[in-house]
Amino acid sequence: MRNVKKIVSLIMAAAISASIFIGVPPAVKAANDTNLKLWYKVEEASGTRLQDSSGNTAFKTLNTEVGVPVTDVTIALSMIQGSTVTLLATITPADASNKTVTFSSSNPEVVTVSEALYNPATGATSVKVKAMAEGNTVISATTSDGNKTAVFHITVVSSNEPAGPTAVLSVDNSVKPGSSFTVGVSLANMTQDVYAEDITLAYDADIFEYVNTSGANNNIQLVTEDKSTAGKVRLIAANIGGISGVDTPVLNTIFKVKTGVLNTSGTIAVTQAKLGVAPQGTVVEAALSSKSISISNSEVVVDKAALIAAITNAQNLYETAAIGTQPGQYPQAAKDVFGAAIRVAQAVKDNANATQIQVDNAVEALGSAEAIFKAAVIKVVSADLNKNGSIDVGDLAVAAYHYGKSSTSADWATAKMADMNGDDTIDIVDISYIASKILE
Secondary structure, eight states: OOOOOOOOOOOOOOOTTSOOOOSSOTTEEEEEOTTOOEEEEEEETTEEEEEETTSOEEEEOTTOOOSSOOOOOOOEEEEETTOEEEEEEEOSSTTOSOOOEEEEESOTTTEEEEEEEEETTTTEEEEEEEEOSSEEEEEEEEESSSOOEEEEEEEEEOOOSOOOOEEEEEOOSEEOTTOEEEEEEEEEEEEEEEEEEEEEEEEOTTTEEEEEEEESSTTEEEEEEEOOSTTEEEEEEEEEEEEEEEEEEEEEEEEEEOTTOOSEEEEEEEEEEEEEETTTTEEEEOBOOEEEEEEOOSOOOOOOHHHHHHHHHHHHHHHHOOBSSSTTOBOHHHHHHHHHHHHHHHHHHHOTTOOHHHHHHHHHHHHHHHHHHHHTSOOOOOOOTTOSSSOOHHHHHHHHHTTTOBTTSTTHHHHGGGOTTSSSBOOHHHHHHHHHHHHO
């Protein structure tokens, strides 16, 4: 089926403290007389002349109203799901000292507003409006000075096009005061193999506090996060083996309701979702989504969701970590310490009388223990000790020369290049490893 999709470009001039003229210049206004003739009102030096289509004229005073007076005006727009338009709010008078305008959507699951930008050259503030789902909403532009408001009604209709990739949020509609909760991030309608994500979440910083993020499974690794800006966190993840499909979980993000926040609601939204497709290396932008979350009542609970998630991730790493002296394996001592840290965290989780502070401290301690354990993995090192571009008997001779030395030896800075397994000792394991590489 062929789709014809119109690109809608709209600028709303919201003259917040003055009259709004829609499509008709202020000097010429159409009105109906008592005989239902169409009159045109024209201002002239001698007065205001009303002229009908037959050329008949009559003079009226400037303030004379003909027909039913106007009492209100509604600005409305129909958008296609997935499209974006720009709305522009202009404050009157032009020389107002405070031109700050705040935009909001009455239904952010249908339409989101973002990237509000003031232009000093025009004195106007623009905002991006994104149609997320079918439905209706009202966009409000409110001035900081005087609390003047202009509204814009938007209806979002289906595009009737095959759905593209979408970043979808899943979270409970209501959470308890002071509690931690998980926001799941999934990718829907993926027809290509996605190997990496660059996703930005925006949230109400006065209501929620960002805690941490982990991959939805062991093959999805959170590479880095940027939480330097209040109310925003950028998450970059890599997918080992790639993912695709109708609905695939990728990230589990933990948020917490700030202390003292009661009986209100806040929004968490995906404001950017870039997907890396391999092997081509192309970048695809996914459609965005948002969720409104209410904080229900004054009941204070100790929430262990973040601790449970941290223990699950740590246990998976512990169980899959191989002990040995080869690259990619872990020393037994490092695994023993990590296992003890997991047991301590588990004890806090199982303690019915644990306070929220104890739970939060256990999450932080287990995270530190996991980072230390990951750093203990035996690294892949080169057996080309003589740097001649190949592994040969010369390299074996270098290792044999340093045999028996350890980190306490005076020349360890030179000898440690023969420490193939990183155990701070040159022994038969290192000799055997180099010998095996000569045979490859």
